Amino acid sequence: MSGGVTPVPLTVRTTTGAGAGFGAQHSDMLENQLIHVPGLKVVVPSTAADAKGLLLSSIFDDDPCVFIEMSSLYFTVRDEVPDGDYRVPLGSARVAREGSDLTLITYGKQVQDCVALADRLAGEGISLEVIDLRTLQPLDTDTIFTSVAKTRRAVVVHEAVTRGGFGAELSAQIHSELFGELAGPVGRVGGANTPVPYASSLEQAFLPTSRIEPAVRALLG
Numbered sequence: 001m002s003g004g005v006t007p008v009p010l011t012v013r014t015t016t017g018a019g020a021g022f023g024a025q026h027s028d029m030l031e032n033q034l035i036h037v038p039g040l041k042v043v044v045p046s047t048a049a050d051a052k053g054l055l056l057s058s059i060f061d062d063d064p065c066v067f068i069e070m071s072s073l074y075f076t077v078r079d080e081v082p083d084g085d086y087r088v089p090l091g092s093a094r095v096a097r098e099g100s101d102l103t104l105i106t107y108g109k110q111v112q113d114c115v116a117l118a119d120r121l122a123g124e125g126i127s128l129e130v131i132d133l134r135t136l137q138p139l140d141t142d143t144i145f146t147s148v149a150k151t152r153r154a155v156v157v158h159e160a161v162t163r164g165g166f167g168a169e170l171s172a173q174i175h176s177e178l179f180g181e182l183a184g185p186v187g188r189v190g191g192a193n194t195p196v197p198y199a200s201s202l203e204q205a206f207l208p209t210s211r212i213e214p215a216v217r218a219l220l221g
Helices: 031-035 050-057 071-075 111-125 139-149 166-182 200-206 209-220
Strands: 011-016 041-043 065-070 092-099 104-105 128-132 135-137 154-161 187-191
Touching: 011 050, 011 071, 031 104, 031 135, 031 154, 031 166, 031 187, 041 050, 041 166, 050 065, 065 071, 065 139, 071 128, 092 111, 092 139, 104 111, 104 139, 104 209, 111 128, 111 154, 111 209, 139 154, 154 209, 187 209
Parallel strands: 011 065, 041 065, 104 128, 104 154, 154 187
Antiparallel strands: 041 135, 092 128
16 A cells, blocks of 8 residues: 555464364465455465475565465475575466476465375376466466466466365456466366364365366366
């Protein structure tokens, strides 16, 4: 509101996400509601190294940042973390795995799911590229568009409920930019349209993990 004259160097660190048995009070993803706020930066790391680098960048940024840690990653991922003042720029996605047939666009815990699927399907000759967004706002559209222009197919994967999720925004942007180059519509895979359940078996059914491969195969024909 001040036109950049008054900075708001505030970072809010929070945790959420299903798969750790905490139920709906602690597991529902809310990133899409945050992204809708102009001027607010939204960060979702997928690795320990990125968590450090992105958190430091958020803390030293002049804009308010919400730093979302997915609780299931606390128990499943171990990485080497650089010492010292290590920073990952906000608004810079990474190619977690290179491929040529289809682009999986994702963030947080689902990066691990998508890379695992890409590794497995490579045995069938299916080449999947995985884009880890890292930050949802600012969004690295250059990396997204470059990848999808190469593969001509894309599936957006996120843990949040599919309806009204961030995947819809990404799909709209990709269709608007690359409509004439796409070999098919952008797919969307997300959580089931329910609150996150407490029961472990139901919680696993809520997660999008098992629905990624069918979406990929459907788009590849």
